[in-house]
Amino acid sequence: MDRPVQATDPSSTERPSLRELATDPLITRDYEARPALVYESLRARHGAVAPVDLLGVPVWLALGYAEVLEVMQNRDRVWSKRLDAWRDYAEGRVPRDWPLLPALEVDHVVFQEGRRLEELRGAYHAALRPFQDPASPQARELRAATARYADELIDVMTEGSGGSGFADLSAQYARPLPLMVVDRLLGFANGAGDEVLMDMWRVLDAGPDSGPALERLLAALAELAAAKMARPGDDFPSHMLAARPEFTVDELSRELMMLVGVAGDFPGVLINNTVVEVINGGAGVRDSLSAGLIRETVNRVAMASPPMANLTMRCPSTDVRLGGRLIRAGEPVMLSVAAAHADPAFTGGAGLDRADRVYQTRAHLAWGAGPHHCLGVELATMIVETAIDRLFARFGALSLTLPPDQLPWRSSPLMRGLRSLPVRYELAPRPAQPVPSPAPQPVFEPEPDAPRPEQPRSALWRFLRGLRRGAR
Template sequence: MTQGPWPQQPPEPLLTRDYDADPAQVHERLRKIYGPVAPVDLLGVPVWFVMGYEEVLRVLQNSGGVWSKRVDRWRAHAEGRIPADWPLLPVFQVNNSTFQEGAALNGLRHAWTSALAPFQNPGHPQAKQLEQAVVDHADDLIGVLAEGGATGWADLAAQYARPLPLMVAERMLGFPAGRGEDVVMDIWRMIDAGPEAAAAFERLYAAMTDLGAAKRETPGDDLPSYLIEAKPDITLDELARELLMLPGLLDFTASLVCNVVVEVAANPDVRESLSVGAIDETVNRVALLNPPMANLTFRYALTEVKLGNYTIAPGDPVMLSVAAAHQDPRFAGAIDWHAIRTTRAHLAWGAGPHNCLGQLLATRITAIAVHRLFKRMSKVKLALPPDQLPWRPSPFMRALRSLPIQYELAEAPRPPRSGPAPDQAPAPQEPPADEPAGRQSRSPLWTFLRGLRRPR
């Protein structure tokens, strides 16, 4: 029986210690009480939390045109009932294609599709160069870990999985020499949402605006130039806001790398499968079991609509939970978990008008990162049981705060390359004898990473 807009009792908070520790148990409890859609409190704001696979897919596909991502459709926001200091408000005020619809969305997504194609099409020279660059960056990071010896302890989240995609972002964005690594550090600060996040965002927005202006004057083989070519009428403000989406995609990738490493390290059978080339399937399986983007940003009902056991009023926000949808018995119960290949019908990459356009890029970076790690290391042992690993509190991401491991190299330590990857990205070379650490000894990024090394 369909109930009214909100239950009489106040909605319970979603983001609790129980949720941080084990969201699956919270999903199960909410499902038993409310069904596939539950009223929750998100940091003081009432939200419909959608957990059913069919319901999440229906809203994502939006075949009836009854859902919008435009923030001006949010009734409580339009009426001034969302506090100005609500912690998540800046997320919804970025005003890029994530929050567009209709012709504006279609134009920007067409530009993104064209701009990403050289990096995602396996036959394109740019994609081949990028793949080799990912290999080189991975080897460089492993080389820093190994500078203290062939065995040791490391935090693979901070020292490998997170910096690797950001180094890829630096390359794709085409920053001038000396500027890119400062941007990478600011991306990290912004994503971590710490005390420096606001200032980091302002610097990043300015850097992306300057970059867009430079690429409009002198195009290159890089993402901003490709976006401008695909959409010549894009303004510098629009371009800067679109470019700020790339760090989000690559932070998703970093989380996926961590989650795959945990799955491989904790399961000898999975590691054995890597040796026979099944890494893409492992990545897909982890995206199903533990999607990094656990919950999506809001959609708003444009008209009264029934969802689950409730009637959603116009302007009400719904937050779609991909993680909960994958646990929905109606979906999970139909999966053969012993099959060699798991389903591609999961929602880790979204669906419908806002599905992820960078899926191939994120998957390839993840596959290379995991392959290089387990090729270079003969031992990767989790320092904590999988159920005790620390997670970053977040309403959207399911990402590890740290991934402590004990490792042993399968080969002699390889020092990092002495300079940035050239366009043709050859195999890593030994640095010259008169420049043992080269540019990386002076780089803020590499200085930071070396500072994270743990003593043997």
Template sequence: MDSQSRAQDSAPASRSLTSATVEPLLTRDFDARPALMHERLRSQHGAVAPVDLLGVPVWLVLGYAEVLEVLRNDQGVWSKRVTDWRALSEGRIPADWPLLPTYGGHSCMFQEGRSLTELRAAWSAGLRPFQDRSRPQARLLEAEVRRYADELISVMGEDGGTGWADLSAQYARPLAILVCNRLIGFDAGNDEMLMDMWRLVDAGPDAAEALARLHATLSDVVDAKRRHPGDDLPSAMLAARPDYTVDELAHEMILLIGVVGELVGSLICLTAVEVITGNTGARAALAAGMLRETVNRVATANPPYAHLTLRFATADTALGGTHIAAGDPVMLSVSGAHNDPRFADAADPSSVHSSRAHLAWGAGPHHCLGDELATTLVTIAVGRLFERFSGIDLALPADQLPWRSSPIVRGLRSLPVRFQLHEAPDGDDATDSDASGQRETPAEASEGSERSGSAISRLVRMLLRQGN
């Protein structure tokens, strides 16, 4: 019996979070090899460990069963409402704590009960046309994403068929931003708005000012969509929930930009790395034409949301052999759960069989409603990459790739590669059919083509100029 199992079989440990000895979660070792830190914490504490999150003590949940228990919340003892955080209500969280602005948001991510149900219903209705692949909106979006991908790849190869590129800055993140632009229904010519989306996702020194400008721009967009609905996400969400205020829906669109920009952009890069290096069965799955399974396998091995935003106990409870007091914050570690021996040892990681038991999309009342769309976007992006490149190799050893330091996102700061391009894209794959084999109409192809090319070229060139 391992230490984690022994801890769970005993009575709940009566440890006070405020008096527990905690060590910093975010260190260089964690950035480079989080699995080793999770393993050490698990051996010392079991499924639940006290850690220091940028100066604030929290419980880090590492066990797969325990993470799933909190996500499902069958007993109703876990809340994402920041008002249930005891230390915050007692004034013990510094006003300048770096993560505090995240928890001041008004999106559905931090709602519970009836409000959560209503907001998620609007999201579900809004996303349905774009991720139900029998719908024309979904077919058109997939065709446009292919065009975005092909244009980005072509820009990378403008100086010749071989070269060097940063797949994060020149492919994955621009592609995710262009998808956000399309879903929100922005004017494709609004270059400054595209750059503000980049600044927000990049989380650099300009992010706060970019967020303020984006909120103002999104408020104008939502107001315009209320008066003149379009074939886009905010219009569909307004149709499902007409009593949205402009401010509420603007915050939901900011949530979209953050999730798509971070999660989809990171997962494209992580999947590309796994395929290039041949890890976790990804290359075998790709070679077998199982692109969606490739994404699932990568999300299991290296989930882009390594940790989830805080939840708070609404009553005293026990979790994984640890007593959690009412008001205590817990952070769910998806990467820790996936490395839990009780989960990781259950299947051969080199197998190409299904790995959909992963928690990268969450579970329970807050599970990601756009998981099918996100998987489709990553599948298309990675598929086009390896169809267009005849050769692609990492420009650095895999263990020297630079990781972002973040308590939430497990993503690469950059992904330098050496590449060799085929002479031209496969026209049939690039423009005529979607991943389900359904052909887009000439009208759909023409409409998408006119919208995409110039905006993509401008965006890529602006980003490259900013990076120099």
């Protein structure tokens, strides 16, 4: 590993800074259509670390697997995700209207370091444990609820179709399912999470109404945080408070927003990418799902098509060498997981679509590594596995209505996901159900506070039924 180079090293004053280098724009039409070709072109011209223009701001883009992993692991403790570690930002050279700035200025766990990071990650670990430990009743209930939500979405998608039809699996299944799970995790009462789900979509899509949606989202999460402080329950916010009682309403609401944004979007992108992999892979890949290899399939897709293609920037506290480049203190380095997974030094020159490369999927970086490694891996994986299991159990046949290279992608500097996933489907025959015996009449009335079945989500269901009508 290259060791840090002190600012007094003569080479640090002789070499130009990032702002002085010529940079090529990263986000172009070529990037939207075939980002892998853009990464390889940058690697051929610049090596493992390339200077690029990110929507008008110069950044270093780490393309090499070893370099990305080195920064993630941060063994020398020189790399910081704190926004104030970015020299151009601290000195006012980043335009206030830079599109990525609002997301980077939210002060939550993703952008913390040191003791603060350890404290917040400790709270997350404790709060997620009941919902990720397969032996816990909360985790079993959450998995069962996820399967039930998946079946409900499929029922709405196929209602009145006569057993076959067309659908957009992204809008009608892959995107709403994780948000429904997050809604349950947050513990919203009486379906109040409906509008939060819809506003989260608006924020993630960064459309013209994303600003007002963000304000409503933060207000709703602050109200939820205050409610859980007053009356905790068996949900994620309450477990966070139990682990770290000193949370303020504002602090907790920011952490809840991070959970909604990451857990609500990342699994949906991975569901879409896995569906495409299974459809394109033919009968062999689908048979592997029946053989219980869903997790291996999901892992391989996460390596070949990571949902978060590029990660938010890290800045070194001192001059360092990375991939043969001198990175000056305070210069931003964006880590490209997608490029790292395609690095010939990692793949050995073989393509990522090679089935015999499954053994390497556990070395992928889609979940991060080091101090910022994703704490919700099991939660996200459960959502994706359950979604894939229910989808291919319910549909006897699924086929794309567009060639794979014509599928529309959501272009983003960070995420790489489908905008829509148009398919033609045929429902699998339902197994015959035994005729139930007449139920005995109850000898007592249930108590007024007895648990009731979950009520349909009005706003979300109206939206999804509207999509179904529009698809006809």
